Amino acid sequence: MARTSQSWGLRTLKIGFMSLVGLSVAFPVYWMVITSFKPNSEIYQRNPTFYPQAPTLDAYVALMTPHGTRAPFVATMGNSLIAAVGSTLVSVIIGIFAAYALTRLRFRGREAFSGLIFGCYVFPGILMFIPIYLMFQWLGILDTFFGLIISYQIFGIPFATWMLRSYFATIPASLEDSARIDGCNRLQSIIYVTLPLAAPGIAAATIFTFTAAWNEFLFAQVLLQKPQYQTAQVALYSLLNGDSVAWNQLMGGSVLVSLPVIVLFFAAQRYIGSGLTAGAVK
Amino acid sequence: MAAIEIRNVQKSYGNLQVIDGLSLDIEDGQFVALVGPSGCGKSTLLRMISGLEDITDGEISIGDRLINNVAPKDRDIAMVFQDYALYPHMTVAKNMGFALKLAGESKEAIADRVHRSAKILDLTDYLDRYPKQLSGGQRQRVAMGRAIVRDPQVFLFDEPLSNLDAKLRVQMRAEIKELHQRLATTTVFVTHDQIEAMTLADKIVVMNGGRIEQLGTPLELYDQPESLFVAGFIGSPPMNLIHGSVGFERGRAVLASDHGPVLLLPDAQTLTQGQRIVFGFRPEHLHIVADEAEGAFDCILNVIEPTGAETQVNAWFGPKLITAVFRERHDLSLRQKIWLNIDLRRTVLFDEATGLRVR
Ligand SMILES: Nc1ncnc2c1ncn2[C@@H]1O[C@H](COP(=O)(O)OP(=O)(O)OP(=O)(O)O)[C@@H](O)[C@H]1O
Ligand SMILES: [Mg+2]
Numbered sequence: 001m002a003r004t005s006q007s008w009g010l011r012t013l014k015i016g017f018m019s020l021v022g023l024s025v026a027f028p029v030y031w032m033v034i035t036s037f038k039p040n041s042e043i044y045q046r047n048p049t050f051y052p053q054a055p056t057l058d059a060y061v062a063l064m065t066p067h068g069t070r071a072p073f074v075a076t077m078g079n080s081l082i083a084a085v086g087s088t089l090v091s092v093i094i095g096i097f098a099a100y101a102l103t104r105l106r107f108r109g110r111e112a113f114s115g116l117i118f119g120c121y122v123f124p125g126i127l128m129f130i131p132i133y134l135m136f137q138w139l140g141i142l143d144t145f146f147g148l149i150i151s152y153q154i155f156g157i158p159f160a161t162w163m164l165r166s167y168f169a170t171i172p173a174s175l176e177d178s179a180r181i182d183g184c185n186r187l188q189s190i191i192y193v194t195l196p197l198a199a200p201g202i203a204a205a206t207i208f209t210f211t212a213a214w215n216e217f218l219f220a221q222v223l224l225q226k227p228q229y230q231t232a233q234v235a236l237y238s239l240l241n242g243d244s245v246a247w248n249q250l251m252g253g254s255v256l257v258s259l260p261v262i263v264l265f266f267a268a269q270r271y272i273g274s275g276l277t278a279g280a281v282k
Numbered sequence: 283m284a285a286i287e288i289r290n291v292q293k294s295y296g297n298l299q300v301i302d303g304l305s306l307d308i309e310d311g312q313f314v315a316l317v318g319p320s321g322c323g324k325s326t327l328l329r330m331i332s333g334l335e336d337i338t339d340g341e342i343s344i345g346d347r348l349i350n351n352v353a354p355k356d357r358d359i360a361m362v363f364q365d366y367a368l369y370p371h372m373t374v375a376k377n378m379g380f381a382l383k384l385a386g387e388s389k390e391a392i393a394d395r396v397h398r399s400a401k402i403l404d405l406t407d408y409l410d411r412y413p414k415q416l417s418g419g420q421r422q423r424v425a426m427g428r429a430i431v432r433d434p435q436v437f438l439f440d441e442p443l444s445n446l447d448a449k450l451r452v453q454m455r456a457e458i459k460e461l462h463q464r465l466a467t468t469t470v471f472v473t474h475d476q477i478e479a480m481t482l483a484d485k486i487v488v489m490n491g492g493r494i495e496q497l498g499t500p501l502e503l504y505d506q507p508e509s510l511f512v513a514g515f516i517g518s519p520p521m522n523l524i525h526g527s528v529g530f531e532r533g534r535a536v537l538a539s540d541h542g543p544v545l546l547l548p549d550a551q552t553l554t555q556g557q558r559i560v561f562g563f564r565p566e567h568l569h570i571v572a573d574e575a576e577g578a579f580d581c582i583l584n585v586i587e588p589t590g591a592e593t594q595v596n597a598w599f600g601p602k603l604i605t606a607v608f609r610e611r612h613d614l615s616l617r618q619k620i621w622l623n624i625d626l627r628r629t630v631l632f633d634e635a636t637g638l639r640v641r
Contacts, residue, residue: 174367177334182428183355183384192380196371 036060036252043247059248063256069227069238073253076235081260082145083220083231084213087152091209092202094153095160100190102161103168104176114165121158126218128154136223143226151219155212160205167201168194203271211261232257284345284435284468285310286331291340293326293492300326302492303340308485310345311466315479317515318489324472327489328438331470332361345435355384360429361438364445366421368413368428374400375409378427399431402461419450426458430465437469443478455481476516480504488512507630510637513562519594521562522604525634528557537561542600546577548626550641558634565594567625568606578621586614597622 037055063073141147179189220231236253286308293301301323308314316324329335333354349357369377379392400406403423443451479486480500488495496508507513513521526539535547571578581597593608631640
């Protein structure tokens, strides 16, 4: 009895604190969504409104129409998707094999190589900005998605490798030994045993590399100059140029940009979570 | 089924030599136990037979086929790991059928063989469970099932029972023995439990520092250890080992033991006056005799452990404890002085410096 009453106070405190945190996270999202349904006049009005007085899709219609050098917003989202999906595939696939090698194979310089990857991961990519630009110019891959995807690997491969490496380390090597005795070659043992067990790690690495590439602005802005290659982040930024900012369009764009990330999170959720290797050993 | 021939095999990791020119013949259908202290290379040898580890030098053949460069999957062997290594994302049935599936067997054939093996191991009720839903003993059994379902030429076991509790270990030991009698598949079994080795094996290989210290049947190793190492390793409770120098009294060889009384030695041709030796005798070869009988020595009882069938005692021999086991009942009490006689036909002598048997 005493225990219940004691934890009652604690529970109220916990719930109160969590509501506060939840509210401070949810409110900006709520504000973004309602603003996108307001006409600009309502936004600039003296007293803010907490729900749209006259909900309208004007902002979205305007976004979808090309304006100046800005492509229709869906098209820019398509560009972002190409860059993000391409870059995620490259990062995660290379990351899987690199992480496998680093955790399972013995070779000279393995430790040094691991350290190097961590170094690359923490090294600020922006410092490589100018050399990359010059290199891409020399290679003639400026203004190509290929170039942008390659530039995203500066972050993507080290990140995916590092994340998967720590995940692979939790999968007992004896499982692969066992698979090899059961009749797998090395590649089959990876496909049938290591990858299914690494699914949570792979899902997490996918989400994070995708989100990072999807949200990336600077490289996309500089490496892709042609309007038809503009990504959504760059398009959003271009909405800020002008005398009066169309906040409803900016917020509408933000809503659209967050959708794929939200969808991906929910899709990957069931793979994330631990306990997949429970019962394997001992 | 097949014989295994290991010829002068070496293994090094970089500069570290782990297996040092080891040769061993395992006959078709034989059950061989590899025993030895931790780090002596048992697992390494087993993994070289399985192909999981490269062979640095030498040759290994299974059934007349040189397998140095054959992939593990093509060696027709099955292995049970110390940690079982069950696939956690597959049910028991899938775990057991995995090798058959990879070998391209039909669904019906796989189901049939899995069921037959499951029946042998009493796993029929668990086929749809995942490894995490099983107890330790059941997991161990699945690991065994995964091996026998393939009907391989050779079974390799790396300490398969060491994660089980004592009771289950004894039970599984009996099951493994029965299984071997039934299937008669050539088996190499790594353990550092010498009781397991003694009870299961046709032949025991005692390894030490990457070499074979001695090999033989369990009783050969027990009765005729060729070195101090084997003498100390095989047998539980272990053999009593008394250090001292050889002397001669009235034409008979005696041991002036370092800390205790003078002991009569068995007749040996090669002993010389003052030679440093170690005198070994098993606990069950000590007998209580009347006071100061010919050749008897005295010691003080320290611990008495009756188990019903026999009584094990620890007694002070000078400052050293020796162990004795009596099958007969004696009226014993703590700190009592008893007189013991050694059955000299069953003792062994070792050179103190080399640790090798002196005859
Ligand atoms: N991958 C490796 N790299 C370097 N040294 C190794 C490697 N694997 C094993 N060793 C060394 O080889 C020696 C033999 O190892 P092994 O695992 O065969 O011993 P073991 O007899 O099975 O011991 P245990 O009873 O503890 O299992 C040990 O000294 C070990 O440190
Ligand atoms: Mg071992």
